[in-house]
Amino acid sequence: MSAIGKGLKRRGRLMAQAVSPPRRNLDGMPAPRPTEDPYVAPRAPRLVDSPVFILSSVRSGSTLLRVLLNSHSRIRAPHEMHLRTLHVHLARDFTADAMEALELDKDELEHVLWDRVLHLELDRSGKDIIVDKTPPNTLIWPRLHRCWPNARYILLLRHPGAVVASLTDRRTDPDHEEIRAEVLGYSEKLEEARHNLDTHVITYEDLTADPELTTRGLCEYLGVPWESAMLDYGKKDHGAFRPKLGDWSETIKSGKIQSARQADPTAELPPRLTELARAWGYSAD
Template identity: 30%
Template structure:
């Protein structure tokens, strides 16, 4: 199979070929011919799907490609337009030799070879008319549809957004499907990418101008040939939106269009999966109107000042009157300085460009690519070098803060004996030992897990006299299996994590807290000890870690750079909506360390009694 392509947005250029096929009279039967379609149905005309980058084009192509009658290959991102501009090199296909040369060059293109199909060269060349570039495009897509056993094909290419006139010239009968998305969500998405718009203003200007031109051309074509799909409708009301799309295309709706996830592994190359990390899942509703929760007012004002007319034209809400914000005007000035991606290019030239947020998120899902291996190796080395052993003790101020917070939490627990206590990321076992000292012997049953095998061994040695070794094991705070102990099948009374949440990517930190809460017994308490990201200490350490990572100044140990201090207050407000959840925030005397306390609802009338009696 020829596959694995390196692209920056989803399937794209199949549409042009379809249009040519609609009016070409090649002697070879077309994949879109009526006799190959369902009986009595008319051939589906050529269809070109497109949209601005990060508008949901890939999701749309996967859904349409899952239709049992329509084949949609992965985008080749402007390849057909590129070759259309080079027709002089092929003497405008004046002879059969010119046609063969063009077809062979296209078949050699990596973006074509990475399609998830073997294309039949003889089928492509058979009966191709001279001088007709559009027929070449059509035949390539017919060959793809033929390999998939489908009568119809469609193309998706973000380049069509800017080249509808060229596509229309090649395929006068073509129909166009334009997917649009709220420009504020697009701006947020572009910030996570290593390419695309360089800043908020750049994104808003490009989105406004490119959509304006496309929508004007669509108005000329009319509703019979130009159809707009809103990303928000595609995600929130998928079936109704796809039914309207199928009616526009002239094919019956199929429920298979919502079962597209299984095709992702074949269509999307491994080295580009990070662009669409949730593509193999059902449409992600949290990606709709994200700007309402995460966009700063100044950024929203800048976008609406630049592209408010287009937002309103597409039916999106905007400020009745854009607030005058000095921060917004300052942001606009900085964007103008960065016009054309100057800062991005400078960072690359200085070797300071790291992985994009999307790439880091994808790496976090793959342990072999994430910081997990670095962390386990670093802590394993600290054990082997003697930094952490069974006699290790934390500093006295830390012990006092930890003991105070945990002691108060134990007093709030329902009366149970023994009280089950779990530490996530137990390290050397020092904190479990400290917990054990807060109650009489036998009152607490201690459990723990850690990612680093050497740390597990140290903890077992430290607690050998009080805790069976099977209660201490390897485990991941995000893995439900880590919490599954035979003697604690119904959960724990107290779950503690000390400087563990910071080891996770920020987008998964709230998930880790929820995972802990899911394993609490009624009335149980989860305690997350960590540094607050936005505290003075957190920001100071952020600068020190950045200087260590990017400038090589070694201001902190290298493995510190993998820590991402959580925004505990934000996590607390996010979890505050959970039914029956009680939240408290504790801080040490120096204001450096904080503890987020989350107490589950007490669903039965159990009395509360301190474990020390």
């Protein structure tokens, strides 16, 4: 075989070794990683220091709130970004060691990625405040707070009975017990956030009944002047209203703020949901 042929063969063998999993023999096995004291990376610098998160249950008017905010000249509120489902995969046994040498771990790598996504979207928009309104963020608020210690939070509440009714209407062959459990899960996390974070609290009922007063309070919280154009969101481009990215009903597509559907006073709620509704200022009815 010529020298060129041997070189190509050797190169092919090295490339195969680089992309193939290592053979599992006693000499090649990596040392077991300690599980009792796993490495926790320090927080890396953030490109977006103080993003805004809307914490809410599903079916609580978060899409309406996001398009009102997105209509402001300085606020970018895109569709649901689902950051919590954006993961980093450390594909080889030694990858974690390599990242630890760079003062990174899996969680912090994901945080860096999340931060980059927000920064990219903000940079593309030409605005200076970014808002993420993905409802399931509510379920991971402690991690968001760990990722962005300077984040700001808008707590959007709706009567749990109205949320149950809305979910029931939206789903085909609804499982009523499952729906009540889902709403309770969101409500418990909202209550945790209400007590543990510095939040600006609004209700969907107030947002639809007096949108100007409510959005003025939001602008004050975010440190921007109020703009009347926020109330006429139908004149702005907010992207497509599609499933999995937010509400896609004819109500939101209308471009008009419409009255909130009230809770059914005859609907029976679990005691804990009734207790939370009262804690949030809703009457027993």
